[in-house]
Amino acid sequence: MQKKGFTLVExxxxxxxxxxxxxxxxxxxxxxxxxxxxVGCKQNLHGCSIAFRMYLDENRNVMPVIFNxxxxxKQEEPNSVSLYGTxxxxxxxxxxxxxxxxxWYGKNTTFFAEEGASYEYNNxxxxxxxxxxxxxxxxxxxEVWILKDYEPFHGKDGKSGSVMYMYADTLVAxxxxxx
Numbered sequence: 001m002q003k004k005g006f007t008l009v010e011x012x013x014x015x016x017x018x019x020x021x022x023x024x025x026x027x028x029x030x031x032x033x034x035x036x037x038x039v040g041c042k043q044n045l046h047g048c049s050i051a052f053r054m055y056l057d058e059n060r061n062v063m064p065v066i067f068n069x070x071x072x073x074k075q076e077e078p079n080s081v082s083l084y085g086t087x088x089x090x091x092x093x094x095x096x097x098x099x100x101x102x103x104w105y106g107k108n109t110t111f112f113a114e115e116g117a118s119y120e121y122n123n124x125x126x127x128x129x130x131x132x133x134x135x136x137x138x139x140x141x142x143e144v145w146i147l148k149d150y151e152p153f154h155g156k157d158g159k160s161g162s163v164m165y166m167y168a169d170t171l172v173a174x175x176x177x178x179x
Contacts, residue, residue: 037101038154041164042172044096048119048147049170051090063146065126083117083147099164101153111150119147119166130168142169145176 006014055064064086084094091097099118102110112118122145130136136144147166154174155162161174 034101034154037099038161038164038174040100041149041154042174044098044100045119045147045164045166045172046170047091047096048087049166049172051087051096052146052166053170054090055087061129061131063125063128063130066121066123083119083121099149099153102149103153104151115150118150118153120150122146122148136168142167142171144168 056062064081066081066083066086084091084097087097088094094116097117097119098110098112102112102118104111104114107114110118124135125133125144125146130141130144130146133144145165145167149163152159152162154164163176164172164174165176166172
């Protein structure tokens with residue numbers, strides 16, 4: 001009795017079915033990955049909002065003076081420190097300042113690797129109470145963002161949901177409130 005193998009046509013049919021299934025599954029897997037990145041980013045920003053609240057409780061609600069990213073172009077003020085230098089004792093570690101989707105466009109690195117944070121601090125608040133800022137007086141403190149993704153890590157620039165924001169009332173959202 002002779003064993004019969006697969007014919008070339010049978011192999012091609014199996015390969016085409018596998019390719020078809022991969023073509024169907026790959027976009028779904030990409031969407032699931034982007035969704036997981038978005039959830040991880042919100043979780044990290046929520047931890048930062050708790051850290052900011054603890055910092056403010058200890059400092060009479062005066063916002064810290066923190067230099068902004070990127071370091072290569074910053075104009076440091078004499079009393080400014082990094083985001084982690086300010087919030088480090090309230091955070092679980094440096095990774096709390098990293099957006100999972102962080103990538104530095106045009107470079108082979110991430111903002112977190114180069115700068116120590118994926119999030120931009122609203123340095124216009126530095127050294128004052130949130131409620132004393134011009135924006136808060138005009139629109140209310142709940143409209144003032146404190147941290148946001150430095151780049152649109154979660155989508156195309158200008159699209160809703162591409163940047164995560166942390167607001168003064170500790171809300172974390174994937175859109176700017178005052179638009």
